[in-house]
Amino acid sequence: MQDFKDQLNRIIHLKETPKRIISLVPSQTELLCDLGLEPYLVGVTKFCVHPHHVKTKTTVIGGTKQIHLDKIKALNPDIILCNKEENTKDIVESCEHVCSVHVSDIYNIDDSLELISQYGEIFNCMQNAFSIIKKIETELRSFNLFIKNKPSLKVAYFIWKNPWMVVGNHTFIDYLLDLNKLQNVYSNKERYPEIELTDSAVHNNVDVVMLSSEPFPFKETHKKELQELYPNATIILVDGEMFSWYGSRLTKAFAYFKTLRLNLQNNAL
Template sequence: MEVLDQLHRRIVLKNTPKRIISLVPSQTELLCDLGLEDALVGVTKFCCHPHDITTKSLVVGGTKQVNLVKIKALKPDIILCNKEENTEEIVKACELICQVHVSDIYTIDDSRELIEQYGKLFNRPWQANELSAKIKIEVSNFINFIEDRKTLEVCYFIWKSPWMVAANNTFINHLLELNKFTNTFKYCERYPEINLEASGRNDSVEVVLLSSEPYPFREKHKEEVQVFFPNAQIILADGEMFSWYGSRLLKAFQYFRTLRLNLENNLTY
């Protein structure tokens, strides 16, 4: 079997992989939802869905640092990585152990492509195609829901000390656009650092989203941000809904509907 990953790297496998290591939490959840939980021999410490996966599979590190000795000892058939989550050094090191598939996600279409690639790789074509089709329907229904709603200016924070936001050329920004949110930092690339003190007060931002990951923003951080965005609603956002690009998308759009309705109940138009 020969496939190309999302970096167009050629992967050749004699048989369907039976021993899988996933170095990306959202991809771990996706594999389990495709019925491959028993094939997962290694995961990261951040893989939290299903909630007990780290008790069933060996933890081989995080997403930026891994234990190559543990990985090699597991004798994997394939290791699953992501261009954004994992470093190039990790990918190269893993390639010395076995075949490595690298995902690269910017849009919903990229997400569906990955799901369908996994369906082919792991002999789950029916499950993958069904999941991809369900996500397509969810997106279509949400577009109908959001179509006539007002566009809101938003900031999406992912980190503190230093403050960092999600900007252009990210999956998060793609989902913000689907939600009819205009990203204040859409002219910046990726995840820039922001000096709030130097930038000063911004009266145009209507919504500030403080993500639950990778930095665990809490209620206490709302007041810190409100000073710089006095006219904005400050929301603690579920980061999984905005950044996990696998089967989590089946739950994301209901979350987005609820978020929008809650915002409308508090905003003055």
């Protein structure tokens, strides 16, 4: 028997290295596969789209907010991997009646690296975990040098329509925006607030409006709708996975952020 802590400082008791894993978080599913653990994945959510084939080789046990507990029980898992934001407290508590549950809690890069390290220890794949961590740290150092002398831009980051919802503070996306020297004009609001598009004082002061690819799939047609409301802003579509997936996707995110900033520069911002 070995004890581990998750990111809520909960103690997890494991008799041996888990061989039957269920992941209830898309970005964590991708991380598991990049850690070489795909053969041990027995269950994922319908939103686990990376790698693209993972849903065809495992059992889909529902979404991130609604699960089929009977399917989970039938898979006889050794461990279930959750996230404080993605999954509800009820889901975590229900899963705890099945087997050990690890809950992640991510607000910044340090939290992300800690999660990767924890998985390395729990699943006995520290060499692969260390490799991913080093890659992220190298990419981050390079990006920090790149962004150092770039001007700060005011940004609104939209995640939903009807109702309109944006990213506020105490979120991983807000943290990454700040890292990109993108000042979130809605950082005075908590988490993911609904907003009314009536505040012209805010609208006129926005340099960039970002329309995320997830969870709402914003398209080119939505840009025109917001351009009238944010007359001085450049409206762009952004890859939501790069701004919100906190696992091994971070090995690719900083190159994406560099390209994004260069494209904004070319628009003379």
